[in-house]
Amino acid sequence: MTKKIKKPLPWLRLDNAAKIYPAARRSNWSNVFRQSVTLYEDIDTDVLRSALKVTVKRFPSIAARLRKGLFWYYLQQVESPPEIREEQSYPLIFMNNREMRRCAFRVIVYHNRIAVEFFHSLTDGTGALIFLKNLVAEYLEQKYGISVPFEHGVLDRQKKPSAEEMEDSFLKYAGKVPGSRRSADAWRKAVEPMSDGFLSLTCFNIPIKDVLDLAHKHKVTVTVFMSAVMMKALLNWQAENVHNIRARKRIKLLIPVNLRQIFPSKSLRNFALYTVPELDPRLGDYEFDEICRVIQHTMGLEITAKHMSSMIAKNVNDEINPLVRLIPLPLKNLVMKAVFESVGERKSCLTLSNLGLVKLPDIMGQYIQRMDFILGVQASAPYNCGMISYGDTIYLNFIRNVRDAELERHFYAVLQQMGITATVESNRN
Amino acid sequence: MYCINCGVKLADTEKKCPLCGTVVYHPDIKRPEARPLYPNNRTPKPQTNPKVINGFFIIMLLIPMLICFLADLKRDGNLDWFGYAAGGLLLGYIAIALPMWFKRPNPVIFVPCNFAAILLYLLYINHTLDSNWFMSFAFPVVGGFGLIVCAMVALMRYVRRGALYIFGGGFIAFGGFMLLVEFLLDITFGIPFIAWSVYPLIAFVLLGGGLIYLAINKSARESMERKLFF
Numbered sequence: 286m287t288k289k290i291k292k293p294l295p296w297l298r299l300d301n302a303a304k305i306y307p308a309a310r311r312s313n314w315s316n317v318f319r320q321s322v323t324l325y326e327d328i329d330t331d332v333l334r335s336a337l338k339v340t341v342k343r344f345p346s347i348a349a350r351l352r353k354g355l356f357w358y359y360l361q362q363v364e365s366p367p368e369i370r371e372e373q374s375y376p377l378i379f380m381n382n383r384e385m386r387r388c389a390f391r392v393i394v395y396h397n398r399i400a401v402e403f404f405h406s407l408t409d410g411t412g413a414l415i416f417l418k419n420l421v422a423e424y425l426e427q428k429y430g431i432s433v434p435f436e437h438g439v440l441d442r443q444k445k446p447s448a449e450e451m452e453d454s455f456l457k458y459a460g461k462v463p464g465s466r467r468s469a470d471a472w473r474k475a476v477e478p479m480s481d482g483f484l485s486l487t488c489f490n491i492p493i494k495d496v497l498d499l500a501h502k503h504k505v506t507v508t509v510f511m512s513a514v515m516m517k518a519l520l521n522w523q524a525e526n527v528h529n530i531r532a533r534k535r536i537k538l539l540i541p542v543n544l545r546q547i548f549p550s551k552s553l554r555n556f557a558l559y560t561v562p563e564l565d566p567r568l569g570d571y572e573f574d575e576i577c578r579v580i581q582h583t584m585g586l587e588i589t590a591k592h593m594s595s596m597i598a599k600n601v602n603d604e605i606n607p608l609v610r611l612i613p614l615p616l617k618n619l620v621m622k623a624v625f626e627s628v629g630e631r632k633s634c635l636t637l638s639n640l641g642l643v644k645l646p647d648i649m650g651q652y653i654q655r656m657d658f659i660l661g662v663q664a665s666a667p668y669n670c671g672m673i674s675y676g677d678t679i680y681l682n683f684i685r686n687v688r689d690a691e692l693e694r695h696f697y698a699v700l701q702q703m704g705i706t707a708t709v710e711s712n713r714n
Numbered sequence: 715m716y717c718i719n720c721g722v723k724l725a726d727t728e729k730k731c732p733l734c735g736t737v738v739y740h741p742d743i744k745r746p747e748a749r750p751l752y753p754n755n756r757t758p759k760p761q762t763n764p765k766v767i768n769g770f771f772i773i774m775l776l777i778p779m780l781i782c783f784l785a786d787l788k789r790d791g792n793l794d795w796f797g798y799a800a801g802g803l804l805l806g807y808i809a810i811a812l813p814m815w816f817k818r819p820n821p822v823i824f825v826p827c828n829f830a831a832i833l834l835y836l837l838y839i840n841h842t843l844d845s846n847w848f849m850s851f852a853f854p855v856v857g858g859f860g861l862i863v864c865a866m867v868a869l870m871r872y873v874r875r876g877a878l879y880i881f882g883g884g885f886i887a888f889g890g891f892m893l894l895v896e897f898l899l900d901i902t903f904g905i906p907f908i909a910w911s912v913y914p915l916i917a918f919v920l921l922g923g924g925l926i927y928l929a930i931n932k933s934a935r936e937s938m939e940r941k942l943f944f
Contacts, residue, residue: 711732
C-alpha cells in the first residue's frame with residue numbers, strides 16, 4: 286500500500302508593510318482591526334461556518350497564520366477555517382502569539398452581526414473589506430438561496446485567486462529614489478491605560494447628507510472634512526490641557542491612503558501608505574476653513590504616484606538590503622521594534638482611517654443594516670478612529686484604552702458647532 | 715433621547731451618556747428596549763486550552779495515586795489502604811475535573827453522577843470491610859441527600875424566577891432529611907431515635923418557611939432587599 290504524502294500548505298512572504306507588525310507586538314498589544322456587517326436577521330452560525338469554509342479557500346493570503354522562519358516571519362494558509370466565536374466582551378481583544386500561530390484572524394458573531402478581526406500583517410482595510418463582502422455574499426447565498434452578482438468587490442469564490450491578488454505591490458511600484466521619513470513628533474496626552482485592558486468604543490452615527498453638504502460648502506471631500514473636525518477637536522483638547530501656547534506641540538493626524546487608487550494594483554494584501562497633515566498650534570488659532578485647506582493641500586502634495594513611490598522605495602530599500610536580510614529574526618525584531626517605537630507612532634496623535642462609502646450588489650443591500658470599521662488602539666497612544674459609510678450614515682468608531690472620553694467630547698462639540706447631529710452609542714452600559 | 719448635560723443624541727442602547735457619563739433618565743419618556751452594542755461583560759474569558767487543563771488534572775491525580783500505591787506496597791508487600799485513597803482521589807477528579815472535558819457542562823447531569831460515584835465508593839468500603847451498613851444506612855442517606863440536591867439543581871436550572879421557592883422547599887426537605895438520618899442511625903447502629911434531629915428540623919423549617927413567605931409576600935421581600943442590599 287502506498288502512503289499518501291500530504292502536500293504542505295502554500296506559504297507567502299510578508300509584504301513590505303506587514304513586516305513591522307509582528308516585530309512591533311507587545312505582551313498586551315498587537316495591531317488588529319475589525320470590520321463587521323450587521324444584518325436585519327440573526328446569524329445562523331451553521332450556515333456561516335459553511336460560508337467561511339468556502340471563503341477561506343478563495344483568500345489564501347488572508348485566511349492564514351503567522352509563522353516564524355530563521356530570518357523572517359511568513360504566512361501560511363490555514364488548513365481549515367477558524368472556529369466561529371461568540372462575542373464575549375469588548376471588540377479587538379488581545380490576539381496573542383499562540384492564537385496567531387493557529388490563525389491570524391477571527392470570525393465573531395453577535396446576534397445579527399458578523400465581525401472579522403484581522404491581524405494587520407494579513408491585509409489592509411481594503412483587502413479585509415473584500416474578504417468580508419465575499420463572506421457575507423456566500424452566507425446570504427447559502428442562507429437565502431439568492432445569487433449575488435460578481436461586482437463591487439464580490440468575487441467568484443469558485444475561482445482560484447489570481448497572482449495579482451497575492452502579489453506584494455510595494456515591491457512592484459517602488460520608485461528609484463527613496464523619500465525621507467523625517468518629521469517632528471506629535472502632541473500626545475500622557476494618560477494611564479485601564480488596568481484590565483478594557484477597550485471603550487464610542488460610535489458616532491452621522492447622517493452622510495449633513496456631512497456632504499458641509500464638505501461641499503468648504504469645497505473639500507468627506508475625508509478632508511472629517512479629518513478637519515478631528516484636528517480641530519485635537520487642537521481644542523490640547524488647548525484645554527496645555528495653557529501656555531508656546532509649550533504646545535504639533536497636532537498631526539495619520540490618514541491612511543489606499544494605494545490601489547493611485548497604482549493599478551489588484552493586491553488583496555497590504556497596499557496602503559499614509560499622509561500626515563499637521564498643524565502647529567504655537568502659530569495661533571486655526572479657523573476650521575484653514576484646517577481644511579492645510580489637509581487638502583498636504584494630501585494634494587503627498588498623494589501622488591511620484592511621492593508615494595518614493596516613500597515605498599524608502600521602505601522597500603530597507604527590506605532588500607542584503608545585510609538586513611541576513612540578520613536572524615530575533616535580532617531583526619529588536620531593531621524593528623526600536624524603529625517602530627521611535628519613529629512609527631510618535632509622529633501622529635492618532636489615526637483616522639476612512640474606508641469610504643461601501644458599495645454592494647443591490648441584492649445584498651436588502652439584508653444588510655449597517656457596517657462598522659474599528660481600529661485597535663495604538664501601542665502607546667490611547668486613541669484611534671475608524672470610519673466607514675454605508676447607506677445614508679457614516680459610522681465613526683472611536684476606540685480608546687483610557688477611562689475618560691475627552692477626545693470624543695471635543696469631537697462632538699466641533700460637530701455640534703458645525704450644526705451636525707450625531708447619534709452616539711457605546712459598549713459601556 | 716438627548717443627554718441633558720452635553721446635548722448629544724443617544725442611541726436607545728445607552729443607559730449613560732458615552733461622552734460625559736450622565737445617567738439617561740426622563741420621568742415622562744419610556745425608552746424602548748434595545749439590544750446593547752456589545753455584551754455587558756467587561757472581562758473576556760481567558761483563552762486557555764481545555765486539553766492542557768485536563769492533562770494537568772490527570773497528572774495531579776496520577777502522581778498522588780502512584781505515591782500511595784508505592785507507599786502501601788512497600789509497607790508489607792500488600793495493598794491495604796490504597797483502594798480508599800485512590801477512590802477518594804477519583805471522587806475529587808469526578809467532582810472537579812470531569813465537567814471540564816465538556817464545553818458547557820450541565821450540572822443536572824454531573825451532580826447525580828457525583829452522588830452515584832459517592833455511593834459506589836461507599837459500597838466498595840463496605841465490601842472491603844465486610845460490614846453491613848451500606849444498604850441500611852449509606853445508601854438511603856446519600857440517596858436521599860442526592861435526591862434533594864439534584865431536584866434543587868434541576869429546578870434552579872430550568873425554572874425561572876423561582877429561587878426563593880426552590881431554596882425554601884429545599885430547606886424544609888433538609889429538615890425532614892435530618893429525621894431520616896437519625897432514624898437510620900437507630901436502625902443500623904442502635905443510637906436512640908428522636909434525640910437531636912428535631913432541632914435542625916425546626917431551624918430548617920423556619921428558614922425554608924421564611925423564604926417561601928418572602929417569595930409570596932412582595933412587600934416583605936422588598937423590605938428585606940432594602941435592609942440587606944450590599
